[in-house]
Amino acid sequence: MPKTILIVDDDTVSRGLIRMVLEYDGYRCLEAEDGAAALIMLEDHSIDLMMLDYVMPKVDGIEVLTALQRPSKPLSPPTIMITGMLQPPIREKATQLGVFAILEKPYDMGTLRAMVTDMCTPGHSVETTGRLYSESSRTESSPMA
Numbered sequence: 389m390p391k392t393i394l395i396v397d398d399d400t401v402s403r404g405l406i407r408m409v410l411e412y413d414g415y416r417c418l419e420a421e422d423g424a425a426a427l428i429m430l431e432d433h434s435i436d437l438m439m440l441d442y443v444m445p446k447v448d449g450i451e452v453l454t455a456l457q458r459p460s461k462p463l464s465p466p467t468i469m470i471t472g473m474l475q476p477p478i479r480e481k482a483t484q485l486g487v488f489a490i491l492e493k494p495y496d497m498g499t500l501r502a503m504v505t506d507m508c509t510p511g512h513s514v515e516t517t518g519r520l521y522s523e524s525s526r527t528e529s530s531p532m533a
Contacts, residue, residue, distance in 0.1 A: 390414055390415050390416045391415050391416065391436040391437065391508040392415070392416045392417075392418065392433065392434060392435055392436050392437075393410055393415050393416070393417050393418070393435070393436065393437045393438070393439060393504065393508075394417075394418050394419075394420060394426060394429055394430065394433070394435045394437070394438045394439070394465070395407055395410075395417055395418070395419050395420070395439045396419075396420045396422070396423065396425075396426040396438060396439065396440045396441055396444070396449070396452070397421075397439070397441040397444070397470070398421055398422055398441065398443075398444040398445060399441070400421070402441070402470075403419050403421075405497075406439060406500070407419060409497055409500075409501060410501075410504060413501060413504070413505070415504070415508070418433060418435070422444045422445055422446045422447060423444050423446060423447025423448055423449065423451055423452040424446045424447045426438070426440070426447075426452055427447065427452060427455055427456075430456070430464070430465070435465045436465060436466075436508060437465055437466050437467070437468070437504060437507055437508060438464070438465045438466070438467045438468070439467075439468050439470060439500075439504075440452060440453070440467050440468070440469050440470065440487075441469075441470050441471065442469055442470070442471035442472075442473060442478060442482075443471065443472070443473060449469055449471070449482070450478070450481055450482065450485065453467065453482065453485035453486065453487065454485060456485075457485060464486065466488045466507050467486070467487050467488055468487070468488060468489045468490070468491060468500070468503055468504070468507070469482050469487045469489070469490045469491070470490075470491045470493060470495065471490065471491075471492060471493060472492070472493035474490060474492040488503075488507060489503055491503075
């Protein structure tokens with residue numbers, strides 16, 4: 389059974405492009421146009437991985453992650469955050485909230501595909517392989533860096 393990936397982004401074109409690539413790779417993809425819709429979908433569906441934009445109307449990416457930390461919510465799926473605003477406070481907060489990786493826009497689709505494959509591989513452990521990735525600097529680092 390294919391892994392289910394929730395793509396959360398207010399940009400219809402970005403969502404569609406990610407969906408097209410990941411479905412080609414054999415994943416089942418669901419879409420949410422903002423954080424509020426994502427929270428509803430997370431309650432209604434079993435999600436294996438979430439691709440989460442940071443800047444969105446209504447409820448942003450950090451607010452989604454914060455809501456998922458509440459005891460009344462189920463555990464959040466492993467998450468890759470996508471943002472065009474990778475600033476140290478955003479990076480720190482996302483890391484504290486358990487984000488596996490951060491991709492800075494514009495990002496390389498090959499990098500995104502590799503991260504998704506890595507995270508959806510049986511035996512994968514977010515705790516041991518978590519990393520942050522910045523396309524603009526082309527460097528990888530541990531989330532604590």
